[in-house]
Amino acid sequence: MREFLAEYGQLLIDGTLSTLAMVFISTALTYVLGVPLGVLVTVTAPGSLKPHRGLNAVLGWIVNIGRSIPFIILLVALIPVTRLIVGTSLGTVGAIVPLVVAATPFVARMVESSLAELGPGVIEAALSYGASTWQVIWKVMLRESLPSIMRGVSITLITLVGYSAMAGAVGAGGLGDIAIRYGYYRYQDDVMIATIVILIILVQLIQMSGDLAARALDKRNR
Amino acid sequence: MGTIYDSSRHLLSLVEELLESREGENLRIDVTGAGVGIPAAQLDAVFEKFTQLKTADVVTAGLAPQESVFAPFLALTGGYGLEWRVMIQLKNLSKTYSTRGVEHTALEDVSLTIEDGDIFGIIGISGAGKSTLVRCINLLEKPTSGSVVIDGVDVTAFEGRQLSDLRATIGMIFQDFNLFAQRTVLENVTFPLEIRGDDRADRERHGMELLDLVGLSAKAKQYPSQLSGGQQQRVSIARALANHPRVILCDEATSALDSLTTNSVLKLLRQINQDMGVTMVVITHEIGVVEKICNRVAVIDGSRIVEQGGAAEVLQDPQADVTRRLLGRVRWDA
Numbered sequence: 001m002r003e004f005l006a007e008y009g010q011l012l013i014d015g016t017l018s019t020l021a022m023v024f025i026s027t028a029l030t031y032v033l034g035v036p037l038g039v040l041v042t043v044t045a046p047g048s049l050k051p052h053r054g055l056n057a058v059l060g061w062i063v064n065i066g067r068s069i070p071f072i073i074l075l076v077a078l079i080p081v082t083r084l085i086v087g088t089s090l091g092t093v094g095a096i097v098p099l100v101v102a103a104t105p106f107v108a109r110m111v112e113s114s115l116a117e118l119g120p121g122v123i124e125a126a127l128s129y130g131a132s133t134w135q136v137i138w139k140v141m142l143r144e145s146l147p148s149i150m151r152g153v154s155i156t157l158i159t160l161v162g163y164s165a166m167a168g169a170v171g172a173g174g175l176g177d178i179a180i181r182y183g184y185y186r187y188q189d190d191v192m193i194a195t196i197v198i199l200i201i202l203v204q205l206i207q208m209s210g211d212l213a214a215r216a217l218d219k220r221n222r
Numbered sequence: 223m224g225t226i227y228d229s230s231r232h233l234l235s236l237v238e239e240l241l242e243s244r245e246g247e248n249l250r251i252d253v254t255g256a257g258v259g260i261p262a263a264q265l266d267a268v269f270e271k272f273t274q275l276k277t278a279d280v281v282t283a284g285l286a287p288q289e290s291v292f293a294p295f296l297a298l299t300g301g302y303g304l305e306w307r308v309m310i311q312l313k314n315l316s317k318t319y320s321t322r323g324v325e326h327t328a329l330e331d332v333s334l335t336i337e338d339g340d341i342f343g344i345i346g347i348s349g350a351g352k353s354t355l356v357r358c359i360n361l362l363e364k365p366t367s368g369s370v371v372i373d374g375v376d377v378t379a380f381e382g383r384q385l386s387d388l389r390a391t392i393g394m395i396f397q398d399f400n401l402f403a404q405r406t407v408l409e410n411v412t413f414p415l416e417i418r419g420d421d422r423a424d425r426e427r428h429g430m431e432l433l434d435l436v437g438l439s440a441k442a443k444q445y446p447s448q449l450s451g452g453q454q455q456r457v458s459i460a461r462a463l464a465n466h467p468r469v470i471l472c473d474e475a476t477s478a479l480d481s482l483t484t485n486s487v488l489k490l491l492r493q494i495n496q497d498m499g500v501t502m503v504v505i506t507h508e509i510g511v512v513e514k515i516c517n518r519v520a521v522i523d524g525s526r527i528v529e530q531g532g533a534a535e536v537l538q539d540p541q542a543d544v545t546r547r548l549l550g551r552v553r554w555d556a
Contacts, residue, residue, distance in 0.1 A: 122403075124362060125401075128389055128471075129389065130385075130387065130417060130465075144402060219403060219447065220404075
């Protein structure tokens, strides 16, 4: 055990840190794009605040197409785009672009479903007090859905842990890269198991803290 | 100079009494909406009595003089100081929805006059169009045709900022309360002030006053889910009052409450009406609500107003079939 840690400890720590960096930075950027997209899809839907059939259909298609393309294909297909945006398609930084592109439509749908949990009643109440569309979105829809959106954040983080491992296969680094290079190509089962254990712990920690945060935020059922 | 405000149907006896007791005094008589519940045949008698009140300053209201039922009287006397006192006037309102080419009529040629200070009941069975009707008043629903006049201003075409400002002066409470679950009771009450841009200290002070008024200041920091249904409705009443509204629209405000809680909420609404002079439009399917707090009532059935007048008269002598049914005058299984 001591020998194993002496040899691979630093490698696993570095891998864990770059996985965490990839996952958290990508998630943050994904929400910057995904929340407005989800809101836009919601409010342009028929019967909503600002119905717009055309825009709603186009956004719906974009989201669906984004969600249809397998991540591994996206990863390769986006290499030129990634180079253009961040200058490299390799390493942690290189992985962020495909991760964000893959997760944004997913997050948009989750935000949409969080917003849909909110009944039309509170929105109507806000409108009846003279709230503008923007105020309804910001002060009612997003604020009232925050606990639900928060639950989505942990789902997204965990999904991106999985995706980032895949990204490892094409040079993104992180735990996935270690698992493939050492565990798969060199048949080092101990390293493979170690990476998997770390991933399991990561996922558990994210889920637990996500649940705690959502529960702390949610003022219902007290 | 006396001021007599009476929008009721006891006009004739009132005038008679005045003629007897206060002859020669300079009276100011507000006949806002008076006569609306009076059959045309009896109006002549009222006019005749009125013309004897030579020194009275008669204020009709709301309706332009020529539209008022007092037009003949005013023509006779040359008219006096006129004030607009009608709060809400719906003229020939219709609303049709079309879903996938199928037209559905929710309102058909509805005309109503609601006076300042009224507690105006709109009663009907489910699906009669009452919810749509009340939502036309603050334009949450856009009427297909007809017009909505609030305090003398035609608001039917209002949009954007203008519409928001109008809505801010009309409070609304709902059957399911529609409180914001993630906000404290105080934050709920101050929501209308928050969107108006008042600063925190001001709105919290005003919010606490309102919670005091509805008897819930101790619950300010709690969340709606911690309150009972009746308490939640009180919070929403406080919220509806935050902007100093001219009108409060009550959409089945007590339908989700038990009968005792209903009574306490109705008492609160009546007290607000009396103390603050806020006009109330009360949508309900329960005749008891009309009985308890409304001074006037319109009965809606099949998207149309089938009967309207003073609440006491309508309840005593219902003309429309649906009113008799709602009153239980028709055997339930008939």
